[in-house]
Amino acid sequence: MSEAIITNLKPLIGQSISELESFAESLGEKPFRGRQLFDWIYRQEVDEISNMTDLSKSLREKLNSVPIHPLKLVNRDESLSQQTRKVLFELADGNLVEAVLMQEGKRVTVCLSTQVGCALNCGFCATAKMGFIKNLTVGEIVDQFLHLQKISKEKITNVVFMGMGEPFLNYKNTIAAADFLHHPKGINMAAWRITISTAGVVPKIQQFSEEKHPYKLAISLNGTTQEQRLKTMPVSKTYSFSSLIKASKEYAYHSRNRITFEYVLMDGINNEPRDVDRLLQLLSSVECKLNVIPYNEIDGIYKRPSDEKIESFMNLLKLAPFPVTVRWSKGTDIDAGCGQLATKSAHK
Numbered sequence: 001m002s003e004a005i006i007t008n009l010k011p012l013i014g015q016s017i018s019e020l021e022s023f024a025e026s027l028g029e030k031p032f033r034g035r036q037l038f039d040w041i042y043r044q045e046v047d048e049i050s051n052m053t054d055l056s057k058s059l060r061e062k063l064n065s066v067p068i069h070p071l072k073l074v075n076r077d078e079s080l081s082q083q084t085r086k087v088l089f090e091l092a093d094g095n096l097v098e099a100v101l102m103q104e105g106k107r108v109t110v111c112l113s114t115q116v117g118c119a120l121n122c123g124f125c126a127t128a129k130m131g132f133i134k135n136l137t138v139g140e141i142v143d144q145f146l147h148l149q150k151i152s153k154e155k156i157t158n159v160v161f162m163g164m165g166e167p168f169l170n171y172k173n174t175i176a177a178a179d180f181l182h183h184p185k186g187i188n189m190a191a192w193r194i195t196i197s198t199a200g201v202v203p204k205i206q207q208f209s210e211e212k213h214p215y216k217l218a219i220s221l222n223g224t225t226q227e228q229r230l231k232t233m234p235v236s237k238t239y240s241f242s243s244l245i246k247a248s249k250e251y252a253y254h255s256r257n258r259i260t261f262e263y264v265l266m267d268g269i270n271n272e273p274r275d276v277d278r279l280l281q282l283l284s285s286v287e288c289k290l291n292v293i294p295y296n297e298i299d300g301i302y303k304r305p306s307d308e309k310i311e312s313f314m315n316l317l318k319l320a321p322f323p324v325t326v327r328w329s330k331g332t333d334i335d336a337g338c339g340q341l342a343t344k345s346a347h348k
């Protein structure tokens with residue numbers, strides 16, 4: 001066995017075609033072997049070297065000492081409806097992250113994490129209580145997808161970067177992970193099926209817009225004035241509500257994609273008729289969609305509005321000239337709803 005094999009312990013998942021080509025060369029192989037590896041891992045989703053049948057026997061032997069997955073699956077929870085599964089992964093350093101698989105008819109969506117914990121400290125979010133621990137690598141983000149695809153009975157149709165962490169505070173790796181999912185020689189997921197969600201990191205929204213990435217953008221709005229948003233989202237101290245609206249409008253103007261505004265509905269916080277008036281005023285001139293998410297309670301001060309209050313809020317929004325949807329989060333019985341991810345399963 002050559003020394004190169006012993007020293008290269010970087011997992012294969014997360015390596016690009018050119019990295020795998022160089023890796024193959026470091027093993028004394030031709031670069032096309034790297035392309036074959038890329039095909040097996042991402043297009044054919046095979047994670048056992050022995051099943052990569054067009055690799056030579058000697059190469060397969062060399063690869064046996066190389067790790068494939070950067071993540072280890074350590075726990076799975078399934079909701080009573082069996083439509084939602086939450087999966088807990090362990091990183092090589094022992095840190096934990098969660099991802100969620102949701103099935104709704106033919107639509108199979110995965111919600112991926114981009115960080116361990118989160119620094120943004122949104123008051124309604126369970127992840128915030130962990131504080132920020134670290135950014136995930138590209139391989140650790142992509143591997144969540146590949147593990148979930150193995151668990152899912154159906155092909156995954158949509159990806160949202162909306163799990164633990166703020167994707168735009170791990171911008172480079174999040175975009176690279178999206179590029180992996182979209183790569184035509186790999187997973188080949190259409191760009192419009194990939195959504196990156198931000199709590200409002202304005203300079204990164206501008207960068208995302210300027211770089212013209214083809215993925216969809218979602219913004220967690222959750223308030224209709226600076227004062228109101230500040231109560232639940234401290235990020236507004238750094239990036240004001242008005243600068244967020246301005247950056248969103250600029251993105252919507254330059255992008256071919258409709259922007260999605262997420263609005264977590266919290267009782268007594270942002271569910272008054274005047275909030276509807278302000279939403280209509282703010283968003284009517286923007287090419288957007290509004291997604292209202294009735295709050296999934298965690299152990300905290302915020303409450304979910306009653307079903308009647310949610311209904312009357314939604315009724316008032318019928319006046320909106322933009323599409324409005326309500327997302328009844330799936331999997332709240334296993335803490336897999338929006339804002340509920342916090343590696344709780346690890347403590348069970």
Ligand code: SF4
Nearest residue numbers: 118122125128165199
């Ligand atoms: S809602 Fe998102 S951005 Fe806010 S603390 Fe939670 S994970 Fe971070």
